[in-house]
Amino acid sequence: MTINLMLLTAMIIAALWTVMGRSLLKASIGLALTSAIITILMFRLDSPLAAVFELSVCTGLITAVFVSTISLTKPLTFPEIKKLSKDRNKRFRYLPMIIILVGMALAYINLKMDFSAVREALPEGAHETDVRNVLWNTRQLDIFGQIIMILTGTFGVIILFKGTRKR
Amino acid sequence: MPSLLILMPLAGIMILNFAFGRTMKRSAFWFAVVLFLIQIILAIFHHPVFWSNELEMVDRFFNVSFSMDYISFIALLSIGIVSLVSLLVARCSIDNEEDRFNFINLLVIASIGMSGIVMVKDVFSLYVFLEITAAASFILIAFWRKRRALEGAFKYILLSAIATIMMLTAIALLIVLAGDPSFSVIKSALGRSSSSFMVTLAVGIFICGLFIKGGLVPFHGWLPDAYSSAPAPVAILLAGIVTKVVGIYTIMRVMISLFGFSASMGRVFMFIGALSILVGAFAALGQRDFKRMLAYSSISQIGYILLGFGTGTTIGILGAVFHFFNHAIFKSLLFVNSAAVEDSVGTTDMDKMGGLASRMPITGATSVIALLSACGIPPLAGFWSKLIIILALWKSGHVAYTLIAVFASVLTLAYLLSMQRRTFFGKLADGLEDIKEAHTRIRVASIILAAITVLVGVFFPLMFDNFILPVKDILLR
Numbered sequence: 001m002t003i004n005l006m007l008l009t010a011m012i013i014a015a016l017w018t019v020m021g022r023s024l025l026k027a028s029i030g031l032a033l034t035s036a037i038i039t040i041l042m043f044r045l046d047s048p049l050a051a052v053f054e055l056s057v058c059t060g061l062i063t064a065v066f067v068s069t070i071s072l073t074k075p076l077t078f079p080e081i082k083k084l085s086k087d088r089n090k091r092f093r094y095l096p097m098i099i100i101l102v103g104m105a106l107a108y109i110n111l112k113m114d115f116s117a118v119r120e121a122l123p124e125g126a127h128e129t130d131v132r133n134v135l136w137n138t139r140q141l142d143i144f145g146q147i148i149m150i151l152t153g154t155f156g157v158i159i160l161f162k163g164t165r166k167r
Numbered sequence: 168m169p170s171l172l173i174l175m176p177l178a179g180i181m182i183l184n185f186a187f188g189r190t191m192k193r194s195a196f197w198f199a200v201v202l203f204l205i206q207i208i209l210a211i212f213h214h215p216v217f218w219s220n221e222l223e224m225v226d227r228f229f230n231v232s233f234s235m236d237y238i239s240f241i242a243l244l245s246i247g248i249v250s251l252v253s254l255l256v257a258r259c260s261i262d263n264e265e266d267r268f269n270f271i272n273l274l275v276i277a278s279i280g281m282s283g284i285v286m287v288k289d290v291f292s293l294y295v296f297l298e299i300t301a302a303a304s305f306i307l308i309a310f311w312r313k314r315r316a317l318e319g320a321f322k323y324i325l326l327s328a329i330a331t332i333m334m335l336t337a338i339a340l341l342i343v344l345a346g347d348p349s350f351s352v353i354k355s356a357l358g359r360s361s362s363s364f365m366v367t368l369a370v371g372i373f374i375c376g377l378f379i380k381g382g383l384v385p386f387h388g389w390l391p392d393a394y395s396s397a398p399a400p401v402a403i404l405l406a407g408i409v410t411k412v413v414g415i416y417t418i419m420r421v422m423i424s425l426f427g428f429s430a431s432m433g434r435v436f437m438f439i440g441a442l443s444i445l446v447g448a449f450a451a452l453g454q455r456d457f458k459r460m461l462a463y464s465s466i467s468q469i470g471y472i473l474l475g476f477g478t479g480t481t482i483g484i485l486g487a488v489f490h491f492f493n494h495a496i497f498k499s500l501l502f503v504n505s506a507a508v509e510d511s512v513g514t515t516d517m518d519k520m521g522g523l524a525s526r527m528p529i530t531g532a533t534s535v536i537a538l539l540s541a542c543g544i545p546p547l548a549g550f551w552s553k554l555i556i557i558l559a560l561w562k563s564g565h566v567a568y569t570l571i572a573v574f575a576s577v578l579t580l581a582y583l584l585s586m587q588r589r590t591f592f593g594k595l596a597d598g599l600e601d602i603k604e605a606h607t608r609i610r611v612a613s614i615i616l617a618a619i620t621v622l623v624g625v626f627f628p629l630m631f632d633n634f635i636l637p638v639k640d641i642l643l644r
Contacts, residue, residue, distance in 0.1 A: 145283070145295030148177060149302060152276050156306040159269050 004044060011037040020088065022081050024073070028066040035059040069157050169233040172209075172243075172282045176202055176275045184272065192264055195271045199254050202275065206247035206282070213240045233286035234350075237637040238423075238488055242285045242416050244634075245495040248619070249407035250278045252499055252612045256506050257400035259606035270310065270400070277303035277404065281412045290338050290425065291348040297334070297380070297413055301327050304409055307401040308393050319396035322389040330379035337373035340365055350424045357426060370426050374418065374435075381414015383473065384443040387466050391450075394462035395515075399506030402458055406465050407499035411491060415472050419487070423641060428479050436477030441571045443470030448578035452585070457505045457515040460586055461498070467575060468494045468541065474572060475556035478563045481639050486555030489635045493540065493548040493623065500537040500616035504530050507605030507613065508590065517586060522595035526602040529610045531591040533617040538587055540620045542580040548623035551631070 011034055018030030035058035042051035076084070179198055183191045213235075254274060261267040280303060283296030305327075309320035342348050344365060345356035357366055375386075382390035390410070394402050418436075422428055447467025454460035472494065475487035507530040508523065509515050524531030540549035553576065560569040604610065623630050 139291075141287075141292050142295050144173070144177070145292065145299060148276060148279060148299050149295075151180065152273070152299060152302045152306065155269055155273050155276070156302070159266075159273075159306055160309060160312060 004041065007037055007041050022085050024070045028063055028070060032059050032063040069161055073161060169235055169286055172206060173279055176279050180272055180275055192268045195268050196258060199271050199275055200251065203247045203251040203254065206243060210240050210244035210247060234288040235286060236641045237634065238419060238641065239285045241488055241492050241634060242412060243282060245492055246278055246281045246408055246412065249404060249495055249499050250274060252503060252616060253400040253404040255608045255612040256403060256503060259608045260399050260506060260510060273303045273307050277409065281408065284412055284417060288350050289348045290341060290350065290353060294334060294338055298331065300409060300413055304405060308397040310398050310401060315396040319392040323393045326379050326389045330376040333372040333376035337369040340369040354425055354427060373421065377414055377418050378439065381469060382410050382466060383439050383469060384446040384466060390466060391459050391462040395456055395459040399509055403499050403502040403506065406461065406502050407495050411495060415469055415491060419476060433477045433479040436473050437565065437568055440470045440473030440477055441568055443467060444474065444571060444575040448575045448582065451582040455516060455518050457508060457517055457586065457590065460582060461501050461505060465498055467579065468498065471553065471556055471572065474568060475559055478559045480559050480563050481642055482555060483559030483563065484642060485635050485638055486552055486559050488638050490552035490556060493552045496616055496619050497537045497540040497549055500533060500613060500620065503609060503613045503616060504534045507609045510605050510609060511602050512599065517589040520590045520596055522593050523602065524591035525595055527604045530605055530613060533613040534587060534591060536617045536620055538583040541583055543576050546624045548620050550624060551627045
């Protein structure tokens with residue numbers, strides 16, 4: 001439990017670093033780190049298939065796509081980064097306080113979400129279902145969906161980033 | 168064979184992009200035209216040979232199985248018509264061949280996504296196709312990479328991501344409860360435990376996610392920015408069909424085939440519908456940008472669909488389905504007109520226009536037809552669907568909502584007449600003396616849509632008996 005909590009805290013820090021970071025490249029590394037911590041959490045929560053997918057798709061593939069996309073953009077100059085960073089910090093200066101206040105409020109009202117029905121409904125050994133069976137025998141349509149999604153992403157990169165550096 | 172509506176366009180895109188490279192770029196337009204025409208013809212004639220038979224080898228190989236009913240036919244017909252019109256407008260508003268090729272690819276992908284939403288019968292595949300449509304839409308909005316468009320796309324991505332998280336959580340809960348993602352299994356599982364906290368939570372967050380995707384008040388923040396900043400053909404696609412399919416159609420589908428209609432959900436739909444009607448109409452009154460005003464008008468008109476659906480009565484749901492189709496047509500027509508004006512004048516600021524009807528007679532005349540249909544003036548298509556919705560509200564005893572629907576029609580007339588007066592009527596504004604009518608393809612698109620609006624209104628019994636009335640059978644199942 002303690003390790004899970006530590007991992008959750010690390011994941012939140014990595015996620016915050018991703019969205020608050022100054023450079024796009026560092027943000028994509030932060031995202032990969034967040035995904036890697038989620039992978040460890042999933043392994044610990046006894047979901048090895050979900051963990052493997054998280055590791056291969058999010059940590060691997062998505063990071064590779066982000067890094068190659070970022071390479072097509074023009075990096076900001078140091079003064080621009082400094083100005084953006086200053087503006088961002090100004091905009092988010094209340095965020096830590098809001099998080100602390102919400103946390104205190106939740107602790108005060110002792111919110112307990114009853115998800116016992118979910119635990120009871122989960123079939124025993126559901127994680128043992130063969131992933132090949134799921135992907136190739138029951139969910140082919142969703143594989144199609146993924147192919148179309150990757151195509152969409154490719155067009156997105158071509159339309160939004162190709163030629164940006166040139167301009 | 169309905170799977171061909173997904174597989175054919177996908178195969179076409181693959182061939183155009185990977186097999187023939189640049190040589191096929193010019194054929195892309197005609198490929199998409201043929202694709203959308205086939206979809207329109209198949210949806211109009213809905214012959215059982217195509218829709219009921221499986222393409223055994225292909226379907227078994229890809230393990231795809233779709234389900235069709237009369238609401239699906241209406242939605243597929245609307246998708247085909249609006250996509251075709253958007254394509255015609257894109258042909259003349261996107262000059263660069265490379266850009267046009269990319270646009271056509273994304274348009275076809277968006278139409279695959281929408282057709283998938285309409286035909287799937289399992290909740291996870293529904294989610295996959297919703298995301299395909301949304302992803303294609305983000306890129307289409309930001310197509311020209313202008314600051315406002317990027318901002319509109321970013322807002323859409325953010326709110327859509329929130330909606331996605333909500334829907335995915337709901338889907339996970341539903342699959343845990345039912346053990347299977349198919350509509351029929353989930354529906355029977357929900358029937359056994361309809362009052363549990365889990366079911367209420369799953370249904371609530373799923374519908375909230377769809378409210379965001381559909382741009383309904385109070386989740387409409389992204390919609391005016393996205394519509395007004397998107398390129399003309401994209402605005403036609405978004406306002407004409409995308410938000411309606413990902414929002415309203417999906418709400419109808421999940422309520423009919425998945426969750427089952429309940430009186431409490433009906434009350435929520437009617438309240439959100441009425442709120443959208445009023446907020447959209449009042450906000451439209453104060454706009455000076457043509458496209459932004461139409462965006463708010465869309466929110467208002469989508470409210471009518473939800474209001475009719477919320478009654479839960481057969482006549483109310485028929486009215487909602489009919490208004491879904493009519494709104495797709497007349498709103499696309501108004502956006503085509505805005506594209507024509509933008510193409511000729513170079514702006515959508517109505518304060519800089521005036522008297523354009525004398526220089527753009529076809530755009531001016533078709534705009535009047537769309538306006539009258541939107542306001543519910545007989546005998547145009549919009550009159551009949553609004554009349555059915557108002558009758559359903561009255562007959563189900565919702566007097567206050569009936570009055571809101573009638574009052575908002577007057578508001579619609581007010582803001583659309585104001586648009587017509589400022590843009591097309593009166594004395595020609597200074598500096599617009601050399602303005603010419605829009606490109607032929609834009610005129611063709613507006614004439615097609617205006618003709619549909621008039622014909623559906625005049626031949627209302629034919630349309631109602633063949634397309635709308637059979638929806639009743641689905642509700643009785």
